[in-house]
Amino acid sequence: MPENFQPLNSKHLNGTTGSRSGASPGRFLVPVAGGALGLYLVISSRALPPGLGSLPGPGFFPFILGLLILTFAAMIAWEARANSQYAPPVAVTPWASWGLPAIAVVLIAAWILSWEWVPFLIRTPLLVIALMRLAGSSWRAALLAAVAFTAFLFAVFQLGLRVDLG
């Protein structure tokens, strides 16, 4: 699959990052989450009209999809279990490295939630400054980016395309 996979470097395997054996329960997170979704689809589709005979109703597709998701989740779990006995220790991304994306998610959520109350010309520069500082930029660069990006988006979308940005 076209994934831009970047292998963990030596620092990840040295001190800041741990390793775990192949039999770690973390390997089963994907099949467990997938299985839960499949089960939800199967159960919830029962509440929808299933259709008559060979003429499927609204519940038919979600039901089939739920079964397929359960099947593929089981396949992944089976593969994970089969590989766990032979797999070498797996490099683990430290929880600390999830901090930056997690804070960014909170900032983005705050930007969306404040749509009704805070005007675009205020909430957007605040978001840019927070993101830039989070990523390690200087105050000067953060302020410059905040003004430039906000002005560009306001000019293109609000003034040019008449999109109401709030």
Added chain:
Amino acid sequence: MEALLAGFQSIAHPMVMLYLIAGLLMGAIFGALPGLTATMGVALLTPITFWLNAQEGMAMLLGIYCGAIPAGGIPAILLNIPGTPASIAASWDGYPLAQRGEAGFALGVNAIFALAGQAISVLFLAVAAFPIANFGLRFGPPEYFALTLFGISLMAGVSGDNLAKGMLSGMIGLALSTIGLDPMMAVARYTFGNAEFLDGIAFVPVMIGLFGLGEVFHQMALPRESQVLALAARLGRIWPRWTEWKRMALPGLIGSGVGTVVGAIPAAGGDIAAVICWEQTKRFSKKPLEFGNGSIEGLAASTTACNAAIGGAMTTMLTLGIPGDAPSAILIGALLIHGVQPGPLLFRDNAALVYAIILLMLLAAVLVAVLGVVAARPLASSLKIPKPWLWSAIVLLSLVGSYALNNSITDVWVMAAAGVAGFLFRKADIPLGPLVLGLILGPMMESNLRRALILSRGDWSSILFRPIVAFFLMATLASLLWPVIQRIRQKTSAP
């Protein structure tokens, strides 16, 4: 011949050229900015053409259409955010190429093969318009169902080494596509009381979130050293070498053919054409493992296919009056405003305008390539922008772009949720391509199967034994079995 000359005379006017170039530049902006699409560009600027004559109006709108599709490849290559849905597959190989320091080269291939795709499909339009359009007209619900089933089977091909995870991702995409009103009985499914979900989940915000925001979160979680390495990437050359031309020639030709035919089928646009072509080229490539990791064949095939779909869509639109995709549907409206009725009679009554459109599209293709090659180096230098600037720009464009689609806050939430999902999928090594494929094809597959069953009164045999359906079912079977056969062959040939 007289009509061709008359068509040439009607466009050999400075104002027509000016409107074409203006359209191309505006199209490039709409294509390159995530959240703005070719459809939106054509729709928003159609009212401006009310004050122009038919040639000038068509020049501007065709310029937008022909400029937006290749421009969508620019953010796909540089930022891993497809500018338009048609450029999804371009990001799969273009972005890895850019990460390897060959951003200039990837942008060059994007521009050159956009010319190839558009020019070949337009020439095809001039020569074989009627046969293709008639083939598209033979598609009823059973044929559409079979075509989408074939498209779904391609999930196996775009799943790479993680077949089960890829199929799980695809099924999640299909499940997401069931959100909204049921297509036949209008029963609300999984809307959780939100009226905005009745229309289903908008595809573009999901795509922006998965590939744009998700990539930003992914890069944020990387150690600082790898971020610095990415920043130091070289821009590289633009023009391909002779050996690379030879490698890309066949995928380019396949892309032109597949793109034209898929584009001619109503409602199947450049996105489906590019994914189908990318997967098929990978299957027959001598270096399939390079696909998704910076394959020049993959980039050439997907770029030509999505651009060739323009000619295919215009073929169906001009000859039958049926839109091949969303922008061509708006173009029909624009033609009607100018008193021109697309359809078979157009070729008899106003052949000069048809030839003018064909010539304008050829000219637009050449100008797009020139513009793309000239602008490749300055565009590629955007990789030198420090990561915090780039991240902030992507986050803001994703937020504002997803809102601008429908002026909907729900779309922004959907985009943000897709961004988090994209990040988690990357962490869990789950491919994203199948999810997108499932989301695109899900509604078409379900509604056409159910429509076909209603029309045949539940008789499956009368659906399955239709010639086009049988052909696609065989292709689906081959598509699903091929990766399994390849794995068995690899295992048996391994020492």
